[in-house]
Amino acid sequence: MSLEEGLNFTQELIVEDTNTAIAHGSGKLPVFATPAMVAFMENTAVKCIENGLDKGLDTVGIQIDTKHIKATKVGKKVTCTATLTKVDGKKLTFQIEATDEDGPIGSSLHKRYIIDPIKFMERA
Numbered sequence: 001m002s003l004e005e006g007l008n009f010t011q012e013l014i015v016e017d018t019n020t021a022i023a024h025g026s027g028k029l030p031v032f033a034t035p036a037m038v039a040f041m042e043n044t045a046v047k048c049i050e051n052g053l054d055k056g057l058d059t060v061g062i063q064i065d066t067k068h069i070k071a072t073k074v075g076k077k078v079t080c081t082a083t084l085t086k087v088d089g090k091k092l093t094f095q096i097e098a099t100d101e102d103g104p105i106g107s108s109l110h111k112r113y114i115i116d117p118i119k120f121m122e123r124a
Ligand SMILES: CC(C)(COP(=O)(O)OP(=O)(O)OC[C@H]1O[C@@H](n2cnc3c(N)ncnc32)[C@H](O)[C@@H]1OP(=O)(O)O)[C@@H](O)C(=O)NCCC(=O)NCCS
Pocket: 059, 060, 061, 062, 063, 091, 111, 113, 115
């Protein structure tokens, strides 16, 4: 396993009608939905570590504490960066920051747990 603290990954998306608060049922306005931002943040953390895990292992999300501080309209670009800040045995901690073209829109403290997918699904 080569999961070193400081490892980071960045990706972008354009806000579309499919990821608004209206589409997610999380509000009534045509702006980037909080659950869409959270999913994008979690996906960025997954991609940050996918090449560093031992073969056959995977991770599951166990905690995400999120602040959504600014609305983003349809058509705007959102950039998300996840940084692996702590490796504590099987427990991985990430700091995640999201910005749009005008500045910061949200941040999360996120934890994932390394699992064996076969054993995990047997117990689910
Ligand atoms: C990940 C999971 C398998 C760990 O369960 P487990 O193997 O029985 O392990 P434990 O309950 O002993 O937890 C292991 C460690 O993770 C911590 N932990 C587990 N779930 C946690 C949570 N939701 N929030 C914070 N910490 C958590 C425990 O405190 C423990 O920490 P420690 O080692 O410092 O004591 C279990 O929490 C789980 O299935 N969670 C749901 C994950 C999920 O379905 N995510 C969505 C799909 S990606």
